[in-house]
Amino acid sequence: MLRVFIADDEAPARERLKELLADIAAELPTEVVGEAANGLDAVAQLPASRAQVVLLDIEMPGMRGLEVARHLAGLELAPAVVFVTAHDRHAVEAFELNALDYLLKPVRAERLAAALNRASAGGPPAREQLARAAAQAREYLSVTERNRIHLVPVRDVVYLRAELKYVTLRTRAGEHLIEESLVALEREFAERFVRVHRNCLVARAAVRGFERAAEGGDEPHWNVVLEGVPERLPVSRRQWAEVRLLAKEG
Amino acid sequence: MGHTWIAARRAMPMSIKQNFTDDALPDFRNLGVVARILIGVNALAFAAVLAAVPGWGAALERFLLVAARLEPALAVTLVVLYALSPALARLPYWQGGTAVVTLTLAVSGTLHVASAPAGDAVAGLARTLALAAIAALLLLAYLRLLTRAYSPALAEARLQALQSRIRPHFLFNSLNAVLSLIRRDPRRAERALEDLADLFRVLMQDNRSFVALGDEISLLERYASLEQLRLGERLKVVWELAAAPRDAMLPPMILQPLLENAIYHGVEPGAGEGRVVVRIERRGARVFARIENPYLEEHAHRAGNRMALANIRERLQLFFDVEARIDTRVAGERYVVEIAMPYRPAKA
Numbered sequence: 001m002l003r004v005f006i007a008d009d010e011a012p013a014r015e016r017l018k019e020l021l022a023d024i025a026a027e028l029p030t031e032v033v034g035e036a037a038n039g040l041d042a043v044a045q046l047p048a049s050r051a052q053v054v055l056l057d058i059e060m061p062g063m064r065g066l067e068v069a070r071h072l073a074g075l076e077l078a079p080a081v082v083f084v085t086a087h088d089r090h091a092v093e094a095f096e097l098n099a100l101d102y103l104l105k106p107v108r109a110e111r112l113a114a115a116l117n118r119a120s121a122g123g124p125p126a127r128e129q130l131a132r133a134a135a136q137a138r139e140y141l142s143v144t145e146r147n148r149i150h151l152v153p154v155r156d157v158v159y160l161r162a163e164l165k166y167v168t169l170r171t172r173a174g175e176h177l178i179e180e181s182l183v184a185l186e187r188e189f190a191e192r193f194v195r196v197h198r199n200c201l202v203a204r205a206a207v208r209g210f211e212r213a214a215e216g217g218d219e220p221h222w223n224v225v226l227e228g229v230p231e232r233l234p235v236s237r238r239q240w241a242e243v244r245l246l247a248k249e250g
Numbered sequence: 251m252g253h254t255w256i257a258a259r260r261a262m263p264m265s266i267k268q269n270f271t272d273d274a275l276p277d278f279r280n281l282g283v284v285a286r287i288l289i290g291v292n293a294l295a296f297a298a299v300l301a302a303v304p305g306w307g308a309a310l311e312r313f314l315l316v317a318a319r320l321e322p323a324l325a326v327t328l329v330v331l332y333a334l335s336p337a338l339a340r341l342p343y344w345q346g347g348t349a350v351v352t353l354t355l356a357v358s359g360t361l362h363v364a365s366a367p368a369g370d371a372v373a374g375l376a377r378t379l380a381l382a383a384i385a386a387l388l389l390l391a392y393l394r395l396l397t398r399a400y401s402p403a404l405a406e407a408r409l410q411a412l413q414s415r416i417r418p419h420f421l422f423n424s425l426n427a428v429l430s431l432i433r434r435d436p437r438r439a440e441r442a443l444e445d446l447a448d449l450f451r452v453l454m455q456d457n458r459s460f461v462a463l464g465d466e467i468s469l470l471e472r473y474a475s476l477e478q479l480r481l482g483e484r485l486k487v488v489w490e491l492a493a494a495p496r497d498a499m500l501p502p503m504i505l506q507p508l509l510e511n512a513i514y515h516g517v518e519p520g521a522g523e524g525r526v527v528v529r530i531e532r533r534g535a536r537v538f539a540r541i542e543n544p545y546l547e548e549h550a551h552r553a554g555n556r557m558a559l560a561n562i563r564e565r566l567q568l569f570f571d572v573e574a575r576i577d578t579r580v581a582g583e584r585y586v587v588e589i590a591m592p593y594r595p596a597k598a
Binding site: 009010011012013015016019037038040059061062086087088104105106107 | 417418419421422423425426427429430431433434479480481482484518519520521
């Protein structure tokens, strides 16, 4: 039995998928292990369902399907993903380009069977594949703890600092480690964050000011003062020219 | 915008198309025409004064003197044209034009004589008449040129291009919803397909003719019931139609895209219940249609709203010229679109 999770904001669409799954049961036995009516619920409920495949509508309130898939990809037992859309030319092009499985609504039984077979054989999509297909920056970053996905709204992030293999994500409330590259984060969130140092991005909106620092044997340099967190972060000489403009804007 | 007063004049149930067959006199009851005449005549007078009198200050002073005599004549002429507009419209173009010039001459001549000092009635009369004739002819020529510039072919092409399209997103999702009903609730599925057929019949029709508001309203209701099927409890449409003049004529598919927008931008992206209010009413000689939906700030980027609005704005303009307007605003947590247009009842 293939364990299937269905995420779609329209109840009739979920019903239809269940009918079709029942229709193809002889050929491909499946079990619906969970359903969600919006993206956030899908992220919250899918891990515990231990679904092997998720049928994911791409236009959902709360969080769009593509972002849902990106958070799910961090799971230890990440499900295979089949995107479902009524009509989104842009998304379909991106799926094609990045070899992601998708179905068009209304879905046909034989296409559904083929997509489920292919997806469950191919395994979960790679994070990079999903990132390339995404047209928009994510609204959340996710921290995966065993079989739970913890979402941190990007707008709450004060700074991101690279440390060896991980990136530390700092909010006013605390910090988390995420397994992403600082360069990719900088590219995705260029509007929101600015690089102050080789290893650090800070939220533009959180910058309160700068102060001179030259303790110990350090060369004199500037530190950035951030809203909501006590620590001061050094600004590298390379980045100073760009970063100082923020002080003027503020 | 040019040809619209013609559409407005011969009015409603006809297609705009039929109004292009020949030259036609402007509709002197149309606000756009009246405004153009007022501005045109005054601009001519000012130009004449500026040419005759050196210096801005002196010219302005002189213009005010001229205006004191010009405006009454202009006002009376417009009132007479307003009153006679239907009769003039029935005349062939050249006869109608001659009638307009004759009327203008009669009014300005009469006023000239009446306002002249006693015993001096004839002084300058010929000059007044010549100026009135020139102004009348120039404006008729200008309005005719404007009509021609928006030639039938061009206007048709514009309307064709503006043919409203329903979002494919809606079509496919609705078909999908109907499919889900066929086994569980065949009767509801039948009704939904009938609604869908009605909607598409209107969509595929020639959209160059006016339609009755009553028909537009039933179309809105069919559309809303399809969306309801898909969105269930998330969509709540409140109809405030008690004061809606169902006999009012309006361009087709002006309201449906607004309701579609309200649902697409205001209800679908939200997780909770979204309330959409449709209010249509007549106040005096105007019809107001207002559609409001929740304003979801974080989804304001969802594309397509502005294009649909621009399309509707242009179609309103093609049908009503300056007499209709469409406004949008964000009021607290609500997004409001309002159309105001002239009330033109269907002929019985």
